Amino acid sequence: MYNNEPLGVCALIKMHQEDYDYEMAKMAVSPSAQGKNIGFLLGQAVLKKAKELGAQNLYLESNTILKPAINLYHKLGFKKIAGRDTSYKRCNIQMALHLDRSYQ
Template sequence: MSTTSSEHITIVPFEEKYQQAFKDLNQWWIEQYFKMEKMDHKALDNPKSYILDNGGYIAVALLANTPVGVCALIKMENSKFDYELAKMGVSPEIHGKGIGYLLGNAILTKAKELGAKTIFLETHTSLQPAIHLYKKLGFKEIKGVESPYERSDYQMEIIL
């Protein structure tokens, strides 16, 4: 797959048939660097009820009809943020091919369509490629938001 480029990628909305890919792509990166936590299981085991039924959205990147990347937009309640960009995972075989950037842009476009003004995300300082991607998408570092994740030590926002 070394010749993969972003021109061959199609971004589509989540369907039930992509549920296992959504879980697998995220579980892979989480377990590479950290451990699965309660909130991971909640989102990855039940994307329809936890994300979609609550006003969120999931984008799926397809290469030849095979899911190679995913990203969620989770509606935030009782927060100064409208949504959270979360659960972005890309197949390790095609890291560095621009899939994350395509997914991030698709999520931000969807957020605007949904009327969002502010998007939040959280990550870990050890994930420098991810932080670089988020900055490229326009996110800026913020501090002071309580996190349900043990691994979260770096938070960002974008104002649309």
């Protein structure tokens, strides 16, 4: 929030799977705030919250047409993975991140 205006949002969705604790989803930054590092700050806050919740492994799905988002995920430490089933029709990239002590 800045001056009572939301600048960005992101969700952590609990996953009930052996290999991932949460899915990072629905990340968005207001067009008026894009290009100002808000996405990175939001991403760091989400990773910190996930760690506080006891998460060790995060997962996300996206589309490579969203180049700034994909670059942001890489900057946050996510790595491309493959082979998981998805219900998102537009998904053409899956990524994962193992949280280490740096997010405590």
